[in-house]
Amino acid sequence: MYDIYAIITGPLAWLSFAVFLGGSLYRFISLYQLARKKDGAVFQYMNLAYALRSIAHWLTPFGARNMRLNPVMTVVTFSFHIALFIAPLFVFAHVVLLEESFGIHWITLSDRVADILSMVVVFSCIFFFARRIMRPEVKYLTTWVDIVILIIVAAPFATGVWVFHQWAGFPTMTLVHILSGELMLAIIPFTKLFHMFLFPFTRGYIGSEFGGVRMAKDW
Amino acid sequence: MTDSTAVPDKGTDDQGILTGVEQLSPEKIERIINEVLSSETGAKLKVYVDTCVSCGLCSEGCHFYLSRDKDPKFSPAAKVKQTMWEIMRKKGKVSPEFIKKAAVVAYTQCNLCKRCAMYCPFGLDIAYVLSVMRRICHRLGVVPLYIQDTAHSHSVTGNQMWVKDDEWVDTLMWQEEEARDEVPNLRIPLDVEGADTFYSVIGPEPKFRAQLIYQAAMIMTAAGEDWTMPSTPGWDNSDMCMFTGDYEMMERLKKMHFEAATRLKAKRIVMGECGHAFRSVYDMGNRALGWKMPPIPIVHAIEYYHELFSQDKIKIKKKFDRPVTLHDPCNIVRGRGLHEMARSVVNSTCKTFIEMTPNREHNYCCGAGGGVINCGPPFKNARVESTKIKAEQLFAAKAKGAEVVIAPCHNCHGGLEDVIHHYGVDMELKFLGDIIYEIMEIPE
Known part of the structure; x- marks a missing residue:
């Protein structure tokens, strides 16, 4: 057990960070080079002010008409994404690990808040899953990859809650927790999860087109 | 999970598509698709296709989807799924049958209106993705018959409606003559060099709606506009080639149009009440020719009318009284x-x-x-x-x-x-x- 623990918190952890960072960097550079070669116009029309205008509207809850048309989805999506970032970065147990390994630390969430945020992520994933199989327009688009990604994203949070509450078999769950977290990080560059990095560019570009050329709103 | 409860596909009886598909082989399809993808598309298409998380939120943006009782096949992302996703996933290895269906989706189930770009949280431009599909269909020779006919007209005559050069001038003179019954000294000035305004219309105006040219002449005259229309090809600002995916022809058409205006040293182009022609002149055609913005100021009729009323250039008897x-x-x-x-x-x-x-x-x-x-x-x-x-x-x-x-x-x-x-x-x-x-x- 301790051997496995040592492997997944040692080499595997480094590997997952390396794949995440290296993979993301690789995707960025290759997309940038391709864009430079084939999509010169994109750089011509990109406009920082209009890009930020569009991004700001779409990062504001209910800032776009479509968000108002789908209020439940809007609330769930926003809470999901916020919780997804805040919980792992500021949960006490993670910051302690950082402190022990590298001597750095930052503010932490109270255990209770972290627990709630993790559950928000898990329940959001259940909501997304239900939406995927119940809404015909989403079901039509859904592939098994979408479901697997949902499971991979939910796993570290579900197991995190488990471990925190020390439910039955929590030592094994700790391993699953770490492993699934590493897996999630590692697949980001190669799956649709990469949307986290592409969002500012796709949104920014359409915002620039609408603002600068089309002189219209895009929200 | 990829099945849908959509309406049964009755197939198409369009002769342009059917005849085109008959001449396809899997090898030709693969070759053309990869030619288009590698030479004409890049990171933009890749990012649009890769970023879509298939959340289905674009559905609300599409009038096809809303009108078809929310049939999932008609949501914007579903149209991409039935066309470019599959093509990119299979790297062009798709069947003639697939192309047939994809052509129907790309040409007839999307108006390229870009409303969905305002409903997609990522702002993915699905109209662009479907335009790439149309481009592939054009290169494969699988285009609906009727629109291809207008594209042929464009390449033969420079206008959309097979209007011959003498018929064009004749139509203008006919409308001028009619209008002179009302305003005796009215002119539709042809080929005047250095006029402030070069007025252009779409092919269907002389063909079916000549009274619109009459009305425009009346409005221009009332406003005291220094205007002209060309007697040569280049008068038609419309562009069906842009929609069939025939971008080479789109470029030629826009060049003819811009050059007709520059030859007459016009200060600006004012165009009639047309939307797609505006898209062609202001958005797609100019870009294809390498102009970030149009080489000559383009003024749509709405803008022109707005100018007339905001500068009091035109007087009205009384307001139109029906709601x-x-x-x-x-x-x-x-x-x-x-x-x-x-x-x-x-x-x-x-x-x-x-x-x-x-x-x-x-x-x-x-x-x-x-x-x-x-x-x-x-x-x-x-x-x-x-x-x-x-x-x-x-x-x-x-x-x-x-x-x-x-x-x-x-x-x-x-x-x-x-x-x-x-x-x-x-x-x-x-x-x-x-x-x-x-x-x-x-x-x-």
Whole structure:
């Protein structure tokens, strides 16, 4: 057990960070080079002010008409994404690990808040899953990859809650927790999860087109 | 999980598509697709296809989806799934049968109105992705017959409607003659060098709606405009090649148009009430020719009318007194933000203005744009079925008292005419020019 623990918190952890960072960097550079070669116009029309205008509207809850048309989805999506970032970065147990390994630390969430945020992520994933199989327009688009990604994203949070509450078999769950977290990080560059990095560019570009050329709103 | 409960696919009987598909082989399909993908697309397409998380939120943006009782096959992302996703996933290894279906989706189930780009949280431009599909179909020779005919006309005559050079001049002189009954010294000045305004129209105006040229001449004369029209090819600003995916022809057409204006040393191009032509001149054609923005200032009719009223260049007898509502055409509203100017012109000319909802950037498409109406009779029933939501929107405006629909776009006219007729909306359809002509003081 301790051997496995040592492997997944040692080499595997480094590997997952390396794949995440290296993979993301690789995707960025290759997309940038391709864009430079084939999509010169994109750089011509990109406009920082209009890009930020569009991004700001779409990062504001209910800032776009479509968000108002789908209020439940809007609330769930926003809470999901916020919780997804805040919980792992500021949960006490993670910051302690950082402190022990590298001597750095930052503010932490109270255990209770972290627990709630993790559950928000898990329940959001259940909501997304239900939406995927119940809404015909989403079901039509859904592939098994979408479901697997949902499971991979939910796993570290579900197991995190488990471990925190020390439910039955929590030592094994700790391993699953770490492993699934590493897996999630590692697949980001190669799956649709990469949307986290592409969002500012796709949104920014359409915002620039609408603002600068089309002189219209895009929200 | 990829099945849908969509309406059964009855197949298409369009001869352009069927004959084109007959001549395909899997090798040819793969070769052409990869040629287009590697030489004409890049990171933009890749990012659009890779970023889509298939959340389905674009559905709300599409009038096809809303009109077809939320049939999942008609959501914007679903149309990409049935076309470019599959093509990119299989790296071009798709069957002729696949191309047949993809052509129907790309040419007739999307108006390229870009409304969905405003509903996608990522702002993915699905109209662009479907344009790439059309481009592939064009290169494969699988294009609906009727729209291909207009593209042929473009390449032979330089205009969309097989109007011969002498017929064009003849039509202008005929309209001039008619108008001189009303205003004895009215002219439609041909080939005047250095005029302030070069006025261009779309092919269907001389062909079917010559009275619009008459009205424009009347408005220009009343406004004291220093204007001209060319007697040569280049007078037609329309562009069906842009919609078939024949970008080489689109470039030639736009070049003819811009060059006709520059040859006459015109200061600006004012164009009639057309949406797709505006898209071609202001957005796609100029870019294809390497102009970030059009080489000559382009003024759409709405902008021009707005100028007339805001500068008091035209006098009206009395305001149009029947209650009107306004349809916002995609290409000049989502394409150029002319919605507020349009409202200002409507308020200057009409007594009662009733908004239809949703409006401005969020208005529902007429169902005709993007070349869909130009695909002709084989697709008419399907097209009109896909505008139910538009009919409901018009009925709601009618319930609030609107009797007349103003649609400042030719394609929208064609589409709305069918909507009004098919669903029994019973409203009258007008161009802004119709109204201005009706109420203005006719010059001496």
